[in-house]
Amino acid sequence: MHIRSRLSVSSSSMARYLLQILIITSLHLISLSSQQETSFVYQNFTSQENLYLDASAKVLLPSGLLQLTNTSDYQMGRAFHKKPIQLISSFSTHFVCALVAKPGVEPGHGLTFLVSPSTDFSYAESTRYLGAFNASRSPALAVELDTIWNPEFNDIKVVGGHVGIDVNDPISIAVAPASYYSKGRNVSLNLLSGNPIQVWVDYDGSVLNVSLAPLEVEKPSRPVLSHPINLSDIFPNISKLFVGFSAATGNSVCDHYILWWSFGTSGGGSLHRLDISKLPQVPHPKPLPTVHPKAPHKKLPPWIIFLVVFLAVVALAVLAGVYFQRRKKFSEVSETWEKEFDAHRFSYKSLYKATKGFSKDEFLGKGGFGEVYRGKLPQGREIAVKRVSHNGDEGVKQFVAEVVSMRCLKHRNLVPLFGYCRRKRELLLVSEYMPNGSLDEHLFDEAKRILSWKERLVVVKGIASALWYLHTGADQVVLHRDIKASNIMLDEEFNGRLGDFGMARFHEHGGSAATTAAVGTVGYMAPELITMGASTGTDVYAFGVFMLEVTCGRRPVEPQLEVEKRHMIKWVCECWKKDSLLNAIDPRMGDEFSPEEVEMVMKLGLLCSNIVPESRPTMEQVVLYLNENMPLPDFSPYTLGIGTFAPVLVDAASLVVSSASWSWSASSSANHSPYAYQGTYQPWGQTVETKNSLHIVSESEKPKTQTLSSGVKTTVTPPAEDLESNLTSISSQR
Numbered sequence: 099m100h101i102r103s104r105l106s107v108s109s110s111s112m113a114r115y116l117l118q119i120l121i122i123t124s125l126h127l128i129s130l131s132s133q134q135e136t137s138f139v140y141q142n143f144t145s146q147e148n149l150y151l152d153a154s155a156k157v158l159l160p161s162g163l164l165q166l167t168n169t170s171d172y173q174m175g176r177a178f179h180k181k182p183i184q185l186i187s188s189f190s191t192h193f194v195c196a197l198v199a200k201p202g203v204e205p206g207h208g209l210t211f212l213v214s215p216s217t218d219f220s221y222a223e224s225t226r227y228l229g230a231f232n233a234s235r236s237p238a239l240a241v242e243l244d245t246i247w248n249p250e251f252n253d254i255k256v257v258g259g260h261v262g263i264d265v266n267d268p269i270s271i272a273v274a275p276a277s278y279y280s281k282g283r284n285v286s287l288n289l290l291s292g293n294p295i296q297v298w299v300d301y302d303g304s305v306l307n308v309s310l311a312p313l314e315v316e317k318p319s320r321p322v323l324s325h326p327i328n329l330s331d332i333f334p335n336i337s338k339l340f341v342g343f344s345a346a347t348g349n350s351v352c353d354h355y356i357l358w359w360s361f362g363t364s365g366g367g368s369l370h371r372l373d374i375s376k377l378p379q380v381p382h383p384k385p386l387p388t389v390h391p392k393a394p395h396k397k398l399p400p401w402i403i404f405l406v407v408f409l410a411v412v413a414l415a416v417l418a419g420v421y422f423q424r425r426k427k428f429s430e431v432s433e434t435w436e437k438e439f440d441a442h443r444f445s446y447k448s449l450y451k452a453t454k455g456f457s458k459d460e461f462l463g464k465g466g467f468g469e470v471y472r473g474k475l476p477q478g479r480e481i482a483v484k485r486v487s488h489n490g491d492e493g494v495k496q497f498v499a500e501v502v503s504m505r506c507l508k509h510r511n512l513v514p515l516f517g518y519c520r521r522k523r524e525l526l527l528v529s530e531y532m533p534n535g536s537l538d539e540h541l542f543d544e545a546k547r548i549l550s551w552k553e554r555l556v557v558v559k560g561i562a563s564a565l566w567y568l569h570t571g572a573d574q575v576v577l578h579r580d581i582k583a584s585n586i587m588l589d590e591e592f593n594g595r596l597g598d599f600g601m602a603r604f605h606e607h608g609g610s611a612a613t614t615a616a617v618g619t620v621g622y623m624a625p626e627l628i629t630m631g632a633s634t635g636t637d638v639y640a641f642g643v644f645m646l647e648v649t650c651g652r653r654p655v656e657p658q659l660e661v662e663k664r665h666m667i668k669w670v671c672e673c674w675k676k677d678s679l680l681n682a683i684d685p686r687m688g689d690e691f692s693p694e695e696v697e698m699v700m701k702l703g704l705l706c707s708n709i710v711p712e713s714r715p716t717m718e719q720v721v722l723y724l725n726e727n728m729p730l731p732d733f734s735p736y737t738l739g740i741g742t743f744a745p746v747l748v749d750a751a752s753l754v755v756s757s758a759s760w761s762w763s764a765s766s767s768a769n770h771s772p773y774a775y776q777g778t779y780q781p782w783g784q785t786v787e788t789k790n791s792l793h794i795v796s797e798s799e800k801p802k803t804q805t806l807s808s809g810v811k812t813t814v815t816p817p818a819e820d821l822e823s824n825l826t827s828i829s830s831q832r
Contacts, residue, residue: 178342206350225348621654642706651684671741
């Protein structure tokens, strides 16, 4: 009896213990499931308990149709599920929408499925921003159904509208025509048909897929748009997100409706099946009434009919003339090979408007490659537009390709290049506007603010970092080939930005530049440039001269000075030999500088401008030296190749000396604009152009041409006092 009693008690206790474990485990699993999965469905929107409506959005009763905007102009409407969802690894949504145009009015603009950390969109704008964005960036993921073509947002021009994926701004990172996959091909879909359209958005943690289909068609087996996405990158440190819709109108209007919506975080498609029979009906506006003109009671005299017809013909002729003249004014050159660059191409009309018709008020200056104008795009971004003449030869293809490649380069010390436009016999290059102009203005223009040593050092370090990136960090090796103070622009905070890539060349890592042309500016050109070709080492040489130019506040060659000071490199080296290196610095800097820093930069400039290519550091080493992460190597002003100004070696057979000509040089006195250049005749500096041969322009009383004997290497060496009276710069004919 005692044994049976004990067994009974023990068995009862064990059962209670197992029951407690089962209850706790079940509650934990339920809690875990609620954290990992969220799903909901709106069969219609009659119940607004879990719905947040903003701006023009409203629910039409009794149908339960969600209307984001009506056909009034400049409207916005947004609707969100009130409860935020956890930041998830995957989700799927399936909704039915309809865009109904107003008869007689251009339809637009479109709607988006929106994921956002907030339901506050007070900053958003209508029209092309679709009620979800403005000209600034804000964290949001949007899948847009857009019916208006805005090329500045990477839109594509197609009939029926397009689908796009937007991250943080309205510029689409992926875009495709509105269509659906059926029977092995894509079938076009008109977003503005007024008929209900199904939309699926599926995210599996790494890729976002978007699919469309008419109401009666099942979900396609292949999405219309697919793009890699990482929600954690878009919404860092944000645990909860809201999902919903936005829409907007402008001058173009239409009704934007949502009929049905299902959402789930479990992935793999819609969590609720669509029942088409239960969808609310989409209202369609009545067509415009047909007006039948009343028959005249009396016939008009023939002469009145003739006069009306004559005036109508004259009016049509005038209108046709104006139309074709305007069309000719904005006509552009577009060839088959340019189609791959369409995403980076601006229309001439948009640039014409941005610069106010290339107005004199927007003129910034003129350089060797063309005139520069300031402009402002519709979204408020300021740009600089450079007009470059060309002859339409094969070189233009390479130039446009390199412009597009430059657009892919991303570094804080490069002037951002947005794209190009080609019209008739000119190229227009579009880049970011730099409000503080070029560095050489602040070095040589007395009217400009003098840069302190700290500001100059920041510029030097920034350009060094940019060159390191161009040489080793980009997808291809980029040789700038024209590094000098006039090609360094200053942004609002006086950070240096390397610009003017008109002479740049690209080649694969481990390869070499495929060019026989020598370009650059005398004083910045490495002596081996023509005999060995351009390389990263020739860029390092020019950067060394640039460092001395910034520190000394003078140009590399100044023929008006006495002989011992004429060549900057030789003069700085002589000061070092006399242990008076600081005597070479720009006296306008005053006393607010670190002597150790100044001497380090000047010595590094001499090291980079060593005429022995193998003795120059790489740009990676230069950055380490400037940031004092590595001490300078041991060398002295007597080291081989230091402080030597060497003329360029050329083949005597290809040397042709001809009469003097004009060259373009930076001039701050003529025009104080940030991009100002002025053509000046300088007897100490002429343009030298080479391709398969080198043409050197020198001063001469009478025009003459002299060809030197062939078969030997020769050095162009005028007397020391006249060296720079013969050469300024070398540039290639594209």
